[in-house]
Amino acid sequence: MTVREADAPAGLRALAAAMDVYKRVVTAPGMARSNPVRRSGFDLDVVVRAVHAEAADVISLTLERPGGERLPSWRPGSHLDVFLPSGRQRQYSLCGYPSDRRRYRIAVRRIADGDGGSVEMHGLRPGDTLRIRGPRNAFTFVENAPSYLFLAAGIGITPILPMVRAAGSRGRLVYLGRRRETMPFLDELPARADIRTDDEAGPHDIAGILATAKPGAAVYVCGPPPVLEAAQRSLFVINPTASLHTERFSALPVTGGHDFDITLARTGISVRAGSTETALEAIRRVKPDVVYSCRQGFCGTCRIRVLAGEVDHRDRLLTDGDRAGHMLTCVSRADGDALVLDL
Known part of the structure; x- marks a missing residue:
């Protein structure tokens, strides 16, 4: 949807005017900045x-x-x-x-x-x-921990498996699954691995598993959201000296959001972001080639310059200085009705 001054409220008309000036001055041939690219990897x-x-x-x-x-x-x-x-x-x-x-x-x-x-x-x-x-x-293995407890559920074994090898005798693995035939890499686990399946052991007691972590242990958990949430709720109550490290395979759900408009300054295209979708999801509807990666606010690949509007920052990467005029579109949102982005 293209911004049309005749249909837009006063606030958006002002944003559109600023956008027109920006396009004439900043995005002239030879002056436009390229899209942000990853700085690692x-x-x-x-x-x-x-x-x-x-x-x-x-x-x-x-x-x-x-x-x-x-x-x-x-x-x-x-x-x-x-x-x-x-x-x-x-x-x-x-x-x-x-x-x-x-x-x-x-x-x-x-x-x-x-x-x-x-x-x-x-x-x-x-x-x-x-x-x-x-x-x-983004799921860093701490090499000098006195001991480790690894809790993997289902396909969550994939990042955990190399960690188990690296930890050696200092680590203990508990591997959860529905049935053994659904659990990959069983033949690559150490002999002392604790394998628990729904059909053999019934529902899993996450708090009970975490209670086996030694004082000061590094606890790594990877699996579906209910497992991660149970670990986050219970570990520090059970073992306040432990450290918790988690990884999830999907984007965080949007909570506490509201609808807002996003204007892409380089093309003049405007798109509406819904209350339950990310700015990135809305942008991809009109610019499918926009760069992104983690979708969880930690990598910085989707970092973009904000030309107008206030930002509700929800990332885990940018410093206060970085947040002045920039945002990560995969998690952050407008703290108002509209944003103009350098896209």
Whole structure:
């Protein structure tokens, strides 16, 4: 929807006027700034070398450089952005060995009623090519903890698996799943791993599991939202000396939001962001190629300059100084009725 002065209220007409001046002065040929790009990680083309069935509806994919060159190094907890042939962009944890610089391994659970990304990944075959970005780490493994408790649920084992190897005898793994046949990488776990399934043990006592963490332990939890929420509610009550580290595989839900208008200054296009959607989701409806990655407010890939309007900052990255005139569109919103962005 294009802003039309005749239909717009006074506030938006003022924003539109400011936008017109901006386009004439700042976005003139040779003066326009390029879209923000990530400041860490790498963009690479890779080949799918192998596809293996790891469990019911779970496959692993081994990725290599076409010429066999070494891949960027990574640490436990790292993930890749994967750009699919359809244009979809997804994030997958690296679950191989950091010492192996010739190949990456990721795992994907097929979600039949999802938005199509996992189904497309399951359609890949050896020889197919992909574009990847990364590795990047937002789930950092603390190497000097006195002890570790790892709690993985379902596909949440993927970032946890390299951590378990790195922790060695200092770590304890509790791995939850519906049934053993749905749980990938069982044959790669240490002998002392505690495997608990719904069909064998019934509902899982998350608080009881966390109570086994030693004083000062680093506790890592990865799984569906109910598991993460239970850990966040109970760990520090049970063990106030522990540290909690979590990772989720989906964007945070929008809460306490309201509708607002976003104007993209470089084109003059305006779009309405709903109360339950992110600014990024609204922008992608009119600019599908806008850059983004984590969708959780920690990586900074979607950082954009704000030309007009107040921002409700909800990110975990920007400093107070950075927030003066910038926002992360994947989580932050307007603290008013409208924003004008440098897009």
